[in-house]
Structures are given as structure tokens and as C-alpha cells.
Amino acid sequence: MNKVKVGIVGLGRLGIQHAENLAFRIPNCELKAICGLNKEQLAELSDKWNIPYTYTSYEEMLQNSELDAIFIASPSNFHCDQIQQALEAGYHVFSEKPLGLYLEEVEKIETIINRHQDKVFMLGFMRRYDDSYAYAKKQIEQGAIGEPVMVRCYGFDPTEGLESFLKFAQKNYSGGIFLDMAVHDFDLARWYLGAEAEQVWAIGGAYSVPAFTELNDAETGAALVKFSNGTMxxxxxxxxxxxxxHIETEIIGTKGSLRIGTVPEKNAVTIFNDAGALKECVSNFNERFAQAYLSEVEEFIHCIQTGSKPAITAKDGVQASLLGYACKESFETGELVHVKAYSSTK
Structure with missing residues (x-):
């Protein structure tokens, strides 16, 4: 079976991890090209990992006829345009979340994705591929907690990343806390509850970094959502x-509940010293979801080679984005917002 040859665009924190997985850890895959703005980084990776092609222009990379697939790990505001360019150039496409930052472009790109049914498109909602989250889904399907009625999600990034994220947000790359961060939790809630969001009320504030207020964004935010089947x-x-x-999820059912990540433990080691009994915590998303990032791309490559389709579709990206936009609107207006109904573009 021939290897799937991949080119990746975006070599930030997550992009580097994806690139390394593609280069060394994914069976039947070959990382053939890398694209980014840092020429020194490109040269270093090319030499270190033996990657034959480097590009500072995404459009030039798309002209490489040796490639089979494009992996998009660039900032969120580039996703829709780069997805469209890659599909129209004849490539299979994996894109990191979110699908896009604006409602109009998300709906447009779903239409374009659906026109290219001969190509595999996959969106990076990697938590569905995490062993613990997947196990919880199976437990729900087997009736372990009865009917799920509520999902509670916490998603907190470490303080040490505040300054770098602020620079990211100032470039209008993120779309705000609900689209940039909570979109993973929105997807999980849809997945576990088997329903779509109808109403949302969101609040938040800038409590230690006032600059978030100037960006019309929240340093910490919260949302209460009603779903179509009456769940919460x-x-x-x-x-x-x-x-x-700290990533924590609880699914509450009529006969019990499931909790994932209640204590964000780094490993199974407990340190006993003069400070007491200590459990170290994971420090970032790369560490917590290393297995999931690997598994989702294995699925992408498998789908290309077998002609199958991934379980995560463009619709999942649109639905999570619709809820994210509604949360953003509610946060900005202080009003209860009705989530826009999904309309299939197929």
C-alpha cells in the first residue's frame, strides 16, 4: 500500500506536534512538505527530519503534484480559505478547529466541502479520539448512567500562556474564548447528548488582564445552554x-454520572515531601491529548487509503461554530440568544 504524502501549513505549538506525528508516528504516511513563515525553522526541520520540500507560500505548496493531502494547522482565521484552496486543488484535507471565525464563511465552506465528496475532509475535534472520552461515550451508549441530561465542561489554560495568547488575540486570530477554546466542549456536549443547542446565555470578564476587555473578549467566560431535547x-x-x-467533563444522567479529568494528573506518581502529598498536573494541551492528536490523524490517513469517511464531518464544525457564535453574541450583548438553526448545504 502506497504511503499518503502530506504537506502541512502552520508550525506553531500544535503544528509542530502534528508535523512530528506525520513524519514519524503515523503508519503509511510521509510528511513530504512543510509550510510556514519562519525560514530558519523550515530549514532546521527540513534538515533534521529529512523533509524534501519547504515553502513560505501556501499557494506554492499546493502546486506540488507529489502531495496527496494537506494538513492545516495555521491560525483560525486562515482555515476557510486554505480548506477551499486545497480541496479545489484536488487534495484530501485535515483542518484544525475551528472550521472558521465568521458565520458566513463557515456556511460557505461547508458547501464547498460537500461538493468534494471524492475527497476526505476531517476536522480536528481530537477529544473524540481520546481514550477516556471515547470510553465515556461507549458507557453512555450502553446505558451506564441512564439517559444523559446535563454536560458540564471546564476548560482552563495555564496562566503562563496568558501573555502569548493575548498577542494571538490582538491579531484577530482566535475569534474569542468561546470559539477558540470552548468549541471543543460544545462538540463534546453535542456528541454526548445527541442534540443541538437552542438557547444560550453567556457571561465573562477580564479579571487579571484588563486588555481582554479592549478586545471585546473574556479572560474567563461561562455559558448556560439549553439543547433541543431539553438537556443542558x-x-x-x-x-x-x-x-x-485543566480540562474536565462531567456527564450527568438519570441513573448516574461520568467524570473525565476531575484531577488533571500528569501521571500516576504522588510526591511526598514537606509540602504534603502532591500530584503534578499536566502543563498544556500537547501533553494532555498527545494520544488523541495521534489517533485522529491515523484515522484521517486510514480514510484516505480505504476510501471511507471520518465520523467527524463539516456539519460538526458548523454546529459547534453556531453555538460558539451564539455564546459570543450573548457575552457581548448580555442577552439570552437563540442559536441559529442549522441548514444543510448538501
């Missing part, structure tokens, strides 16, 4: 977690 979602997202990267 409680979401909290923040960028000032002193103890580390």
Missing part, C-alpha cells in the same frame, strides 16, 4: 489556571 450544558473556559492545563 454548563461550560466554563478560562486562560488563568495557576495549577496547569
Amino acid at each position: 450544558g454548563l461550560f466554563a473556559a478560562g486562560r488563568n489556571s495557576r495549577h496547569g492545563y
